[in-house]
Amino acid sequence: MENKTCFTLKNVMFSYGEKPVLQNLSLKISQGKITTLLGSNGCGKSTLFQLLTKNLEPERGEIFLGNKPLKEMDLKEFSRKAAVVHQNNTAPGDITVEQLVSYGRIPYTKMGRSVSKEKDIQMIERAMKITGTLALRKKQIHALSGGQRQRVWIAMAIAQGTKILLLDEPTTYLDVRYQLQILKLVQMLNQKLGITILMVLHDINQAIYYSDEIVALSPEGTLIARGDPKKVISSETLQEVYGIHLSTMEYEGRRMVMTV
Amino acid sequence: MSQLKKGRMKGRVFAAFLMVIAALILLFFVSVNLGSIKLSFLQLFRGLFVEYDQAVASVYDLRIPRILISMMAGAGLACAGVMFQAVLKNPLADPGILGISSGAGFAAVAAAALFPQFYLAAPVFSFLGGLLAFGMVYSLAWRGTLSPLRIILMGVAIQSLFTGLSSGVNSMSGGNLLGVASIVEGNITMKTWSDVKILCVFVMLGLVLTMFCARWCNLMGLEDKTIRGLGIHVDRVRLLVSLTAVFLVGGCTAIVGAVSFLGLLVPHIGRIFVGSEHKLLLPFSALLGAFLFLLADTLGRTIAYPYEISAGIILSVAGGIVFVILLRKSGGIYGK
Numbered sequence: 010m011e012n013k014t015c016f017t018l019k020n021v022m023f024s025y026g027e028k029p030v031l032q033n034l035s036l037k038i039s040q041g042k043i044t045t046l047l048g049s050n051g052c053g054k055s056t057l058f059q060l061l062t063k064n065l066e067p068e069r070g071e072i073f074l075g076n077k078p079l080k081e082m083d084l085k086e087f088s089r090k091a092a093v094v095h096q097n098n099t100a101p102g103d104i105t106v107e108q109l110v111s112y113g114r115i116p117y118t119k120m121g122r123s124v125s126k127e128k129d130i131q132m133i134e135r136a137m138k139i140t141g142t143l144a145l146r147k148k149q150i151h152a153l154s155g156g157q158r159q160r161v162w163i164a165m166a167i168a169q170g171t172k173i174l175l176l177d178e179p180t181t182y183l184d185v186r187y188q189l190q191i192l193k194l195v196q197m198l199n200q201k202l203g204i205t206i207l208m209v210l211h212d213i214n215q216a217i218y219y220s221d222e223i224v225a226l227s228p229e230g231t232l233i234a235r236g237d238p239k240k241v242i243s244s245e246t247l248q249e250v251y252g253i254h255l256s257t258m259e260y261e262g263r264r265m266v267m268t269v
Numbered sequence: 270m271s272q273l274k275k276g277r278m279k280g281r282v283f284a285a286f287l288m289v290i291a292a293l294i295l296l297f298f299v300s301v302n303l304g305s306i307k308l309s310f311l312q313l314f315r316g317l318f319v320e321y322d323q324a325v326a327s328v329y330d331l332r333i334p335r336i337l338i339s340m341m342a343g344a345g346l347a348c349a350g351v352m353f354q355a356v357l358k359n360p361l362a363d364p365g366i367l368g369i370s371s372g373a374g375f376a377a378v379a380a381a382a383l384f385p386q387f388y389l390a391a392p393v394f395s396f397l398g399g400l401l402a403f404g405m406v407y408s409l410a411w412r413g414t415l416s417p418l419r420i421i422l423m424g425v426a427i428q429s430l431f432t433g434l435s436s437g438v439n440s441m442s443g444g445n446l447l448g449v450a451s452i453v454e455g456n457i458t459m460k461t462w463s464d465v466k467i468l469c470v471f472v473m474l475g476l477v478l479t480m481f482c483a484r485w486c487n488l489m490g491l492e493d494k495t496i497r498g499l500g501i502h503v504d505r506v507r508l509l510v511s512l513t514a515v516f517l518v519g520g521c522t523a524i525v526g527a528v529s530f531l532g533l534l535v536p537h538i539g540r541i542f543v544g545s546e547h548k549l550l551l552p553f554s555a556l557l558g559a560f561l562f563l564l565a566d567t568l569g570r571t572i573a574y575p576y577e578i579s580a581g582i583i584l585s586v587a588g589g590i591v592f593v594i595l596l597r598k599s600g601g602i603y604g605k
Contacts (some may be wrong), residue, residue, distance in 0.1 A: 026401070059494070062494070062497075062498060063497065064494045064497060083500075083502065084497060084500045085500035086500075087500070088498060088499055088500030089500070092498065093494075093495075093498040095492060095494050095495055095498070097492070098491070098492055099490070099492055099493060100490055100491055101487075101490035101545040102545075102546050103544045103546075104545065104546070112488070112491070113499070114500060115488075115499040115500060115501065116499055116500040121484055160477065169499075229376060
């Protein structure tokens with residue numbers, strides 16, 4: 010059974026100056042699932058991420074969201090369909106959690122005025138509740154820990170009320186406890202709220218455990234494999250992705266990768 | 270607990286506003302009274318509103334215009350500084366350091382030398398000059414992103430270029446073309462009510478536009494790609510806010526000359542008192558800028574009386590010191 014697709018890429022090319030980053034990439038991202046992008050440093054994961062979030066435009070090829078070309082979608086329309094949590098987010102240290110989360114309602118303003126104040130309040134409240142940041146609402150951003158801060162950024166994205174959420178390395182710089190907290194939150198968003206998740210992760214085992222589908226990119230920016238982690242992840246694929254040998258093993262019915 | 274804390278924060282902001290307003294009013298009266306003519310408050314009031322008084326009349330014609338000009342220029346330059354710092358995400362941005370004041374100044378000087386008959390249009394010329402300088406700095410510093418360091422370095426280069434050109438025009442005209450020399454030297458001694466009116470039009474219009482920019486300036490605290498993710502065309506917003514700031518700088522520079530460091534200093538002090546919410550920071554900076562410029566002008570005409578030091582020079586000395594302190598403190602990145 011073929012699933013509905015969320016993003017479709019057709020022969021996408023992108024380069025920075027002379028250096029090609031993505032070459033002839035065609036790819037489908039399924040709707041309603043958690044998809045993780047895996048790839049070595051500099052393989053074009055982040056570039057792909059920027060292409061999917063309209064921060065960059067492909068040189069050749071097309072990207073569709075549903076049936077509509079991404080190019081024909083204006084920023085506002087896109088921001089009502091997909092929310093993005095980027096890497097290395099910054100915010101003025103003295104604004105409160107609630108203020109920051111409320112920025113997630115900007116896609117629903119006209120000329121700086123909110124379309125519906127009640128809906129805004131309700132969505133902001135809900136976003137903070139889901140991410141467990143309600144108790145922090147009056148706190149200033151600089152007073153938060155790294156893990157709390159990341160949850161606030163996710164809350165801001167959830168306040169956008171979209172069916173798609175993109176996360177660029179959401180666990181980077183967090184210790185393992187907060188990493189799991191974030192990944193469980195992401196899993197819950199997918200399972201309870203049916204939000205399509207597309208994220209970039211560096212930890213292969215976390216990618217296997219939390220994803221429905223894996224997209225593996227080669228260092229040259231081409232697609233190596235896409236699909237169920239159990240089928241995709243093998244020593245051979247990992248050799249192609251990272252250029253080194255990694256052993257895999259089965260543990261409690263799951264595939265694990267020895268990253269040492 | 271947090272409610273209490275929030276209440277305290279609001280109280281603090283309120284007190285800061287009250288303080289700067291009171292200080293500005295006080296300074297206004299002190300400044301009116303400093304110099305060879307001394308007036309009591311009552312005499313001033315009577316002279317202005319009740320009956321003719323010769324002393325009051327000369328104060329009205331000579332001192333009040335320069336006081337009002339100082340206040341308006343201070344407010345305009347300070348707000349321009351806040352906006353540049355916000356949209357360039359650079360705590361060291363300032364209309365002077367970025368070279369925009371010098372560009373505006375040069376255009377005003379060139380216009381005064383070439384078309385002295387278009388005196389009233391001086392702010393329009395300097396706005397165009399400011400735009401030219403801004404365009405140069407922006408396009409030369411652009412490498413896919415705007416590095417905070419590169420934009421400051423470019424600004425220094427552009428500033429030096431235009432300051433040199435202005436001095437050149439001043440020297441070529443023998444240093445005695447009144448309109449030229451007063452802009453180059455930042456001398457506001459001979460300003461009249463007609464200057465007040467010109468500046469008033471520009472600054473008031475600029476400040477109204479500024480208040481519309483406050484919301485955008487707030488958003489600029491986030492990363493560009495995050496702002497874009499919220500459906501905002503961040504480059505358009507940056508351009509509009511910058512244009513508003515250049516407009517203010519143009520208007521002010523045509524009347525008071527190229528003034529550096531005020532736009533750098535004020536936002537930093539402002540953030541300490543009212544925080545980074547631009548709906549508060551912009552009006553507070555306008556008041557504080559008015560106060561500091563007037564203070565500099567008042568000090569300038571009293572320190573070495575009967576000789577005068579221009580407000581620009583006083584601000585340059587004070588601002589230079591603060592700039593060094595800021596450079597040592599910050600790693601060059603916006604926020605904490």
